[in-house]
Amino acid sequence: MRGLYVGRFQPFHKGHERVVDDIMDDVDEVVVAVGSAQKSHTLRNPFTAGERVSMITKALEDRDETVYAIPVEDLNRNAVWTTHVRSMCPPFETVYSNNPLIVRLFEEDDVEVRECVLFERDRFSGRVIRERMRDGGDWRALVPDEVEKVVDEVDGVRRLRDLDADDY
Ligand SMILES: Nc1ncnc2c1ncn2[C@@H]1O[C@H](COP(=O)(O)OP(=O)(O)OP(=O)(O)O)[C@@H](O)[C@H]1O
Numbered sequence: 001m002r003g004l005y006v007g008r009f010q011p012f013h014k015g016h017e018r019v020v021d022d023i024m025d026d027v028d029e030v031v032v033a034v035g036s037a038q039k040s041h042t043l044r045n046p047f048t049a050g051e052r053v054s055m056i057t058k059a060l061e062d063r064d065e066t067v068y069a070i071p072v073e074d075l076n077r078n079a080v081w082t083t084h085v086r087s088m089c090p091p092f093e094t095v096y097s098n099n100p101l102i103v104r105l106f107e108e109d110d111v112e113v114r115e116c117v118l119f120e121r122d123r124f125s126g127r128v129i130r131e132r133m134r135d136g137g138d139w140r141a142l143v144p145d146e147v148e149k150v151v152d153e154v155d156g157v158r159r160l161r162d163l164d165a166d167d168y
Pocket residue numbers: 006007008009010014015016019096097098099116117118119120121124125126127128
């Protein structure tokens with residue numbers, strides 16, 4: 001059985017890692033859909049799809065279960081987005097999400113949706129991490145070591161600081 005977990009993962013953090021580990025208790029393989037794949041180089045979406053795939057693949061490579069990290073671009077038609085996701089991913093039976101739109105779209109498609117338990121959401125949040133990167137706070141403690149390496153490899157903190165605040 002495969003489970004689908006959708007997010008933007010800007011960046012992939014320890015809260016996401018915990019969710020994937022919880023999903024692995026339920027299913028044999030996890031499909032991580034890297035949403036808004038076309039977006040990068042903005043304050044809300046600083047990292048490319050390839051960089052996010054690299055973060056997820058490396059952070060989870062020591063797990064026994066197979067993880068597929070698949071970029072999925074946004075579509076200007078919510079009504080057919082689930083079909084679009086299916087067309088990009090290996091078959092899955094269950095979706096894990098707290099995003100109300102995603103829950104609704106998959107439930108209308110008769111797919112079982114399960115809630116993700118939030119893990120220290122006040123710290124483990126993409127927004128908090130991006131703000132710390134910009135402001136010089138300690139973001140490194142909030143992401144897996146492998147994600148820290150990918151951010152450093154692409155000089156991600158400097159990229160974020162150079163971005164225009166109006167892009168958020
Ligand atoms: N700390 C966390 N614990 C458990 N689930 C989380 C946590 N943070 C995010 N999630 C869940 O992971 C999914 C994907 O999250 P997403 O990529 O939007 O990260 P985020 O931290 O919410 O980022 P942002 O602050 O940029 O919106 C969502 O369903 C979200 O609810």
